[in-house]
Amino acid sequence: MSEDGTAATSLQPGVRDALAARLAPVDDELARRYPGEPATRQPVHTVYVPADAYSARTVRAWGDQALELLDEHAPDARSLAAVLGMPDELAAPVHDRVRAKLEREPVEDLRIDFEDGYGHRPDAEEDAAAARAARLVREACAEGVAPPYTGIRMKCMEAAVRDRGIRTLDIFLTGLLEAGELPDGLVLTLPKVSHPEQVAAMAQLCGEFEKARGLPDGRIGFEIQIETTQSVLGADGRATVALMIDAAGGRATSLHYGTFDYSAACGVSAEHQALDHPVADHAKAVMQTAAAGTGVRLSDGSTNIVPTGPTSRVHEAWRHHHALVRRSLARAYYQGWDMHPGHLPTRYAAVYAFYREGMERAAARLAAYTGNAGADAAVMDEPATARALAGYLLRGLDCGALSPGEVARYSGLTRADLDGLSGRSAETGPNSAP
Template identity: 75%
Template structure:
């Protein structure tokens, strides 16, 4: 102790500087392609509503219908716990928070659908629907009733519907601009993408619209829907989805898995089309790796089994949806699709149970990491980032409260956000 070591070096002068200079382009490319998570809230789901049935009160209507389903089929914590297999310790908090969420903010992300849910219509009819959607979305944001994230899913950019897709997008965005501007929570979805060039075309359209209205470059982003085998694996064996992220020029915000179109594309029979099919797992794993570190989020698909009919039938559909949602969360797919108001109770039950059952362990490990207290698990900075991410996502969706997280960790929300690496995880 106290003895000073003799320090020796051998590299010639300028070697370090030369290596740095040789890697400067790589450094810049890493920073450009892999900026890390944007640090914004990711919704736990996306609700798709056909454009012809979308209305200003759609989020509230879905919430009311979901609450009515709970009242009819699981009116208290014990009954919901029996249906879903919730532990006693979680049953009360989960049931209470689900009800509160359905009353306060039933829909986190809403997409007015002009694609499969809407279908082909006469041009004048779709023109009218697109203009109406713009007006209603603007009004919902103006009066505070909009879902935090709202936008449209246009038709795809394949030749047969390309002009129609572009016109609907233009009418919708132009209507928003005429009404006062693009809302902060605006989200656009480009479906049935097969080639990176289609993504590049969408990015070009967004840039042209920005120029036409004097908007900041990059203001308009969009999600890419992965519904075809060509979107995952190109003819030359490379991962198309990785090229799509690059082709978006920084505008891609999400990759959304399309359960049924993709399943049909690879030949899965209708009876076995599900988000837990091996074909689905493969596609989503490729999407996940391609998106890692880019700031583009990955979303799971949906189930087409609706919780309707007599109580036993509803319970069966709820168990299926709950199980699929929990499975997705464990695989780091923190968002999915919901197709019916009856899916909302189990969406939030699954999400809340996931974050609440992991609360104490995540908080204890993060607190020990901050205090350098050690313990049974030796955590690294990347794990601390994952632990803080778990807590932040729980806070964002309402599964956790600021006071309880701070009480368990000694950390504020700002402290938790400080664990986010603006670059790449090491």
């Protein structure tokens, strides 16, 4: 130290400037590639409905069928808790929230399917179905009865169906614009991607549509469905999914795992194709690593075991689905597919229990971290863990598992506080609160 208290250094002042200049491009690239968690609500599930089966009653019909199954096979909190092995203290809060959800908003994310669930039809028939889907979505949005997120799954970019997929997308988006603008919760899904250039082509297609209709650049984003082995590991030995995110040019919103196509591509026999198979875990781990920090979210796939038939069989299917959803949540896959109305009760039961059972502990740790605890902390958390804790509570708020009052009572934090701790923007996205 010098006599005036200044710390002694050896490097010339210009060294820092030189390093800053050298790393400026890296700083810019990291900021572009890894913007962090989006400020929008992520749906807890996606429901796929074949385009020819979709109607104005679809969402309400799914909710009604789910409620009927619940009333028949688990009519009260105690019976549902017994089926799912839920602790007594969670039984009533979870059951009540599940029923309220099925009555108010049974589907969070709806995909009108023009791919596997629809198949190959005459062009005139698919044209009409795409125009009809646009009209029904437009009307649902105008009436305020649309799910928070709605869109289509088009056919893929493979040569045999490429033109058909492009035309369907064009008809659907053009039809939506008859209302004047695209809905906030619009979601598009590109399936069976096997090469980054297919993603780049989809990004170009979105850009061309924006130019044709005078939309802001980047207005249209899309999901990438991971259901081919080439989308996870390329022939060059690289993780193709990371290249796909880059190829999307900022338009990729999420990665969706396709359970059965991917399992079949790996040679897994039909009897063993499942969300918890080792090939599924590997694929999703690669997806998770590639997407981390990019703002691109993950969705797990589905189970094909549906809760139908006698009560014993319904209960068995419910336990199976509930366990898979809980497994996914523990692995940070906060979204999944539901293929049948009977999956809705166990989807929401698993999600609500996941957030409610950990709410007090997460809130207490954040209270200690922020100095609101008034006592010594039992766990000394770092900033990264505080971000995860805040994100956990925010997801619970978004889906309706938790209330702002509960979170504030245990943590002393507001929603804006949690947004700041999690790294989210204080602004909320479309339909950010249920």
